[in-house]
Amino acid sequence: MTARGCNRTVLVVEDDRDVREAIAEVLADSRYVALHAANGAEALQRLRAAPVRPCVILLDVMMPTMDGWQFRAEQQRDPSVKDIPVVVLSAHSDASEAAAKMEAAGYLTKPVALETLLGVVERFCAPDKE
Amino acid sequence: MIDSTALLAPFGDAQLAIGGIRHYAIFLLDPHGTVVSWNEGAQAIKGYSASEIVGQSSARFYTREDVLAGRHAQLLARAAQEGRVEDEGWRVRKDGSRFWADVVITAIRGADGALRGFVKITRDLTERKRGEEALRQGEERMRLMIDSVQEYAIFMLDPTGRVASWNSGAERLKGYTAPEIVGQSFSRFYPEPEVRAGKPERELEIAEREGRFQEEGWRVRKDGSRFWASVVLSAVRDELGTLVGFTKVTRDMSDRKLAEEAMLERTRQQGAVAQLGVFAVEQPAVDAVIHRAIDTVRDTLGTERVQVLELSDDGNSLTLRGGCGVDPAGVGRLAVAVDRGSQLLSPEPDPQGFPLAGLLDEQAFPSGITVVIRASARPLGVYGMLCAHTAVRRAFNGDDVNFLRSVANVIAAAIERRRMEEQVRVAERRMQEERVRTAQVQEALRERDEFISVAAHELRTPLTALQLKLQGLERGLRAAAPEKSAGSKVGGRLEGALRQTKRLSHLIERLLDVSRIAAGRLELAPERFDLAELVRQVAEDFREPAAETGTELRLHGAQRMEGCWDRLRMEQVLVNLLSNAVKYGAGRPVSVRLESAGERIRISVVDEGIGIAPEDLGRIFTRFERAAPVRNYAGLGLGLYISRYIVDAHGGRIEVSSRPGQGSTFVIDLPLVAALVTLPGQGPRQARA
Numbered sequence: 118m119t120a121r122g123c124n125r126t127v128l129v130v131e132d133d134r135d136v137r138e139a140i141a142e143v144l145a146d147s148r149y150v151a152l153h154a155a156n157g158a159e160a161l162q163r164l165r166a167a168p169v170r171p172c173v174i175l176l177d178v179m180m181p182t183m184d185g186w187q188f189r190a191e192q193q194r195d196p197s198v199k200d201i202p203v204v205v206l207s208a209h210s211d212a213s214e215a216a217a218k219m220e221a222a223g224y225l226t227k228p229v230a231l232e233t234l235l236g237v238v239e240r241f242c243a244p245d246k247e
Numbered sequence: 248m249i250d251s252t253a254l255l256a257p258f259g260d261a262q263l264a265i266g267g268i269r270h271y272a273i274f275l276l277d278p279h280g281t282v283v284s285w286n287e288g289a290q291a292i293k294g295y296s297a298s299e300i301v302g303q304s305s306a307r308f309y310t311r312e313d314v315l316a317g318r319h320a321q322l323l324a325r326a327a328q329e330g331r332v333e334d335e336g337w338r339v340r341k342d343g344s345r346f347w348a349d350v351v352i353t354a355i356r357g358a359d360g361a362l363r364g365f366v367k368i369t370r371d372l373t374e375r376k377r378g379e380e381a382l383r384q385g386e387e388r389m390r391l392m393i394d395s396v397q398e399y400a401i402f403m404l405d406p407t408g409r410v411a412s413w414n415s416g417a418e419r420l421k422g423y424t425a426p427e428i429v430g431q432s433f434s435r436f437y438p439e440p441e442v443r444a445g446k447p448e449r450e451l452e453i454a455e456r457e458g459r460f461q462e463e464g465w466r467v468r469k470d471g472s473r474f475w476a477s478v479v480l481s482a483v484r485d486e487l488g489t490l491v492g493f494t495k496v497t498r499d500m501s502d503r504k505l506a507e508e509a510m511l512e513r514t515r516q517q518g519a520v521a522q523l524g525v526f527a528v529e530q531p532a533v534d535a536v537i538h539r540a541i542d543t544v545r546d547t548l549g550t551e552r553v554q555v556l557e558l559s560d561d562g563n564s565l566t567l568r569g570g571c572g573v574d575p576a577g578v579g580r581l582a583v584a585v586d587r588g589s590q591l592l593s594p595e596p597d598p599q600g601f602p603l604a605g606l607l608d609e610q611a612f613p614s615g616i617t618v619v620i621r622a623s624a625r626p627l628g629v630y631g632m633l634c635a636h637t638a639v640r641r642a643f644n645g646d647d648v649n650f651l652r653s654v655a656n657v658i659a660a661a662i663e664r665r666r667m668e669e670q671v672r673v674a675e676r677r678m679q680e681e682r683v684r685t686a687q688v689q690e691a692l693r694e695r696d697e698f699i700s701v702a703a704h705e706l707r708t709p710l711t712a713l714q715l716k717l718q719g720l721e722r723g724l725r726a727a728a729p730e731k732s733a734g735s736k737v738g739g740r741l742e743g744a745l746r747q748t749k750r751l752s753h754l755i756e757r758l759l760d761v762s763r764i765a766a767g768r769l770e771l772a773p774e775r776f777d778l779a780e781l782v783r784q785v786a787e788d789f790r791e792p793a794a795e796t797g798t799e800l801r802l803h804g805a806q807r808m809e810g811c812w813d814r815l816r817m818e819q820v821l822v823n824l825l826s827n828a829v830k831y832g833a834g835r836p837v838s839v840r841l842e843s844a845g846e847r848i849r850i851s852v853v854d855e856g857i858g859i860a861p862e863d864l865g866r867i868f869t870r871f872e873r874a875a876p877v878r879n880y881a882g883l884g885l886g887l888y889i890s891r892y893i894v895d896a897h898g899g900r901i902e903v904s905s906r907p908g909q910g911s912t913f914v915i916d917l918p919l920v921a922a923l924v925t926l927p928g929q930g931p932r933q934a935r936a
Binding site: 136138140227230 | 704705707708709710711712713714715716718719722723748752759763
């Protein structure tokens with residue numbers, strides 16, 4: 118299920134700046150390229166403007182302006198980005214439920230352990246030394 | 248001896264006629280009374296033939312008694328002297344039988360005036376005599392009968408209404424003797440106002456016109472007292488239809504009249520009580536009922552003074568709650584009377600029906616009834632009393648007392664109802680307040696639970712960033728110098744920081760459990776596994792922290808315990824119990840025992856630590872409770888609350904026994920297969936103790 122040509126790029130859609138930066142940092146430590154978006158609208162913009170398609174989108178659910186649900190709906194309407202896998206990232210225990218409804222590829226529950234995060238992202242990105 | 252021919256000469260031809268007369272005995276006597284002639288009538292009446300009697304003395308026609316009395320000679324002598332004598336009396340026939348005779352004896356004198364003899368004419372009046380005798384006896388019997396009648400006054404009035412006869416019943420009933428009343432007008436038997444109104448005369452007129460007048464009414468005795476009389480006045484007329492007077496039959500109906508009046512009075516009293524009762528049902532105000540009761544008593548008993556007096560709680564004074572005809576100064580005296588200790592609260596009223604008669608004001612109100620108004624809620628069981636007093640001396644009867652008691656009962660019922668309504672109102676007000684308070688408490692708890700939920704979720708976000716950064720750092724450090732990182736100063740501090748994030752993470756998870764329990768959303772996912780194995784794993788995980796406090800962990804009992812439970816939740820319970828045992832076990836051994844009996848299993852966690860005070864045992868399973876002093880031990884005290892919920896949700900029980908200073912024993916009892924129990928959300932109320 119690895120998206121080819123994604124060049125280890127991950128889009129992090131998260132309204133909390135600290136969380137967004139922490140994820141970006143640890144992903145960077147593992148030689149991933151993290152794109153940031155503070156809400157669904159920004160994420161759509163990023164997706165459409167990005168020179169490289171991300172391998173996976175880590176999507177928070179509760180966000181201002183445009184939440185995860187709306188983003189996911191927009192994404193699925195846009196053929197150019199609709200097949201990029203989404204992993205739901207939520208502080209709520211209903212993360213698995215939300216992921217199923219959004220037809221997401223997986224979910225992570227906050228606080229997420231580093232190993233868990235890297236393990237999931239790795240599933241969608243081409244190995245580093247390929 | 249007289250020659251009969253000469254004697255009969257003056258009669259001439261009449262002799263023939265006399266001889267043939269049959270209904271009269273006509274015969275002649277000589278001056279000595281010897282029979283000298285005889286006719287057919289004499290033979291028919293007396294039974295002798297002429298030949299038998301002529302020449303005989305006429306004395307034989309008399310009864311023996313009359314002869315002995317010389318009556319025969321007397322009559323002849325009077326006839327001789329007076330010329331004629333008439334007599335009625337018994338005479339005797341030839342056969343000895345008697346007959347009632349009308350006798351006329353006429354002397355016959357010669358021209359010289361010398362007595363020549365007598366003509367005797369005798370008529371048989373026996374039949375008439377018999378009729379007269381029967382009539383006389385009948386009248387006598389009637390008179391005796393009327394005289395002897397005691398129950399009825401039977402007397403006659405003349406046509407003008409004067410008393411003409413009098414019997415013993417009349418004397419007994421009216422009090423007059425015959426000499427006192429005969430000749431007096433019967434109007435004196437009537438009450439004065441009726442006499443003035445002309446009633447007696449009117450009654451006579453009616454009786455005269457219609458033959459009869461009948462009525463019931465008051466009559467007056469000689470002594471002025473009244474009685475209720477039943478009177479029948481009948482006109483008496485002779486055979487020509489002339490009014491000769493009236494008969495009057497009078498009977499004393501006073502007893503019946505009094506009984507009727509008592510019945511009427513009782514009916515009136517009962518009606519008045521019933522009306523008062525209806526009023527009391529419709530009218531909730533006690534004062535209104537009391538005032539209506541006072542009016543009812545006054546109007547029904549006709550008592551000038553009616554009072555409702557309320558007794559003070561100590562039973563020593565009375566307060567006027569309502570009354571009519573009341574002198575306020577009198578109430579003060581009443582209060583004093585009670586103060587002196589009358590028999591006010593004697594449980595049984597005076598058998599005469601005049602309890603509390605001491606409350607009477609002898610001079611102004613000489614007669615009266617006083618009854619107690621009962622009230623169960625009062626200290627003495629008495630609300631007060633109801634008094635009905637009269638300004639004139641008067642007798643009351645049992646009906647009057649019963650009436651007043653009934654009125655007092657209506658007042659008592661009104662007071663009792665008012666009291667109960669008041670209680671209901673108070674209870675409703677309290678319930679309403681309680682509802683509001685409960686709603687407020689529930690709202691506060693709901694807000695708290697919501698806050699816990701929001702806070703827990705909010706805490707997860709910074710924790711996520713913190714944990715990722717620390718884990719990233721640790722990972723970087725290990726990658727840079729794998730062999731040194733574990734023991735280095737930075738590595739040690741980093742490890743400590745990570746332990747704190749893990750602890751934070753646990754606390755947040757527990758808070759979320761609490762909010763799930765509150766919302767009824769903590770759901771179990773049972774699976775089949777070996778609980779003994781899980782116990783061993785958890786115990787293994789506790790080796791290290793137990794060793795830090797010098798605590799020895801001992802496992803006893805079953806090696807294998809297959810069943811169906813929520814593995815993660817059961818692990819959570821075991822971790823909680825072991826963590827508590829190690830934390831509060833004071834370094835002494837902690838043992839875990841596994842037992843299985845039939846379809847149930849039992850896990851006991853026993854420590855020998857500080858124990859739990861008895862007053863705390865009941866609440867350690869509730870939220871935010873922690874028996875141990877806060878400054879000594881950390882933690883939010885949610886563990887046991889959550890553990891209990893989890894065990895309950897499995898259909899099991901968790902119990903604790905403990906003695907301060909000797910340790911605690913927690914026992915979990917579970918069905919082999921979780922009998923999933925849906926527990927309601929526990930947000931609004933305290934978890935069960």
